[in-house]
Amino acid sequence: MKKLPDVDITKEFTPKQLKEVDETIMRYKGKPGGLIPVLEEVQGVLGFLPVPIQEVIAEGLGISRAQVFGVVTFYSFFTMVPRGKHTCRVCLGTACYVRGGRAIAETVKRSLGIQEGETTEDRLFSLESVRCLGACGLGPVVVIDEEVHGRVKPAKMGEILSHYK
Numbered sequence: 819m820k821k822l823p824d825v826d827i828t829k830e831f832t833p834k835q836l837k838e839v840d841e842t843i844m845r846y847k848g849k850p851g852g853l854i855p856v857l858e859e860v861q862g863v864l865g866f867l868p869v870p871i872q873e874v875i876a877e878g879l880g881i882s883r884a885q886v887f888g889v890v891t892f893y894s895f896f897t898m899v900p901r902g903k904h905t906c907r908v909c910l911g912t913a914c915y916v917r918g919g920r921a922i923a924e925t926v927k928r929s930l931g932i933q934e935g936e937t938t939e940d941r942l943f944s945l946e947s948v949r950c951l952g953a954c955g956l957g958p959v960v961v962i963d964e965e966v967h968g969r970v971k972p973a974k975m976g977e978i979l980s981h982y983k
Contacts, residue, residue, distance in 0.1 A: 825868035838863045839871065843878035853879060853889055857896055866897045902937045902944035904982045906930075907961045911950035914957035918972070922958050923947055925972040929979060942983065 827836065842859045846852030856875055861867050867890050876883040890896045908914075908923040927933060930943050937944040953959045956968025960978065967978055 825870055827868070827870045827874075830868070831864055835863055839874065840878070843875060847879055853881065853886065854893075857886075857890060861896060866900050868898055872898075900937055900941055902941050904942060904963055905944045905946060906979070907946045907948050907951070909949075909951045909953075909957065909959040909961075910947045911954065911957075913954035914951075914959055917957045918970075919958040921972050922960060922970055922975060925975045926960075926979070929976055943979070 831839075839860050842856055842863070846856045853875075856879065857867060860871065860875065864871065869887070872886045872890060873883055876886045879886075890898060906926060908919060908926060910919045910923065914922075923934070926945060930938050930945060932938055932943070932945050934945055934947045951959050951961055951966070953966060953968060956966070958970050960967045960970050960975070962978070962982055970978070
């Protein structure tokens with residue numbers, strides 16, 4: 819299991835961001851079903867939901883830390899680790915895999931110096947693998963943010979990534 823980053827929220831986030839977190843919590847305090855909207859909005863403001871922020875949310879909403887943690891870890895939309903400015907998704911579905919998707923993924927890992935599910939130290943890129951992007955005819959496919967790159971060759975990945983730096 820990956821180790822979660824140690825986060826000092828007073829150093830990681832600006833006072834303005836922390837104020838937005840408090841305001842979001844206050845808008846939903848006491849409202850049934852408010853946890854998920856709070857988590858969505860807070861992640862939108864901060865980029866991720868580290869455990870210390872989850873504790874702030876639990877206390878602010880008057881619910882247990884376990885309940886907040888359970889929701890954050892259940893839904894794949896939520897993340898407890900910082901995400902990159904750009905998300906690189908490499909398709910490893912059958913059509914892309916047989917056309918070289920795994921080689922593309924390995925090239926991206928080496929180029930960025932990270933593994934699947936990780937973020938570069940400068941928080942420029944996060945890397946994910948997906949099982950299908952619905953563009954099988956273009957395989958192998960890489961999607962960076964919302965831009966689709968089809969018929970990708972490992973030798974071209976460095977050039978593709980350089981457009982996002």
